[in-house]
Amino acid sequence: MSNPEGDEGYDRVEYLRGESFSSVQFPQLVLSVNTVLAPPVVEDLIRDEQAQLQQVQRQRDEQQERAERAEKRAQMFAAKLLEMGLDPDRI
Numbered sequence: 001m002s003n004p005e006g007d008e009g010y011d012r013v014e015y016l017r018g019e020s021f022s023s024v025q026f027p028q029l030v031l032s033v034n035t036v037l038a039p040p041v042v043e044d045l046i047r048d049e050q051a052q053l054q055q056v057q058r059q060r061d062e063q064q065e066r067a068e069r070a071e072k073r074a075q076m077f078a079a080k081l082l083e084m085g086l087d088p089d090r091i
Helices: 033-037 042-083
Strands: 020-022 030-032
Touching: 030 033
Parallel strands: none
Antiparallel strands: 020 030
């Protein structure tokens, strides 16, 4: 922390692994000592984000396939009802 009145211009504060601290300038910013001492590797963060994006895309594709299959079944059922002389919109 900055302390212009101090002999060295700052206060010395020691933190241990596992502890967290917040910035005087940005009180909402809370950092862990572990993160400061061993920050994440950018490539790992990108790889994790890409993996999460791929998972979301797979889920979206699966959901779209299920919707398409359900639509096809509904169309087949409507055609069957028409063959039987029934109006599918009135049932």
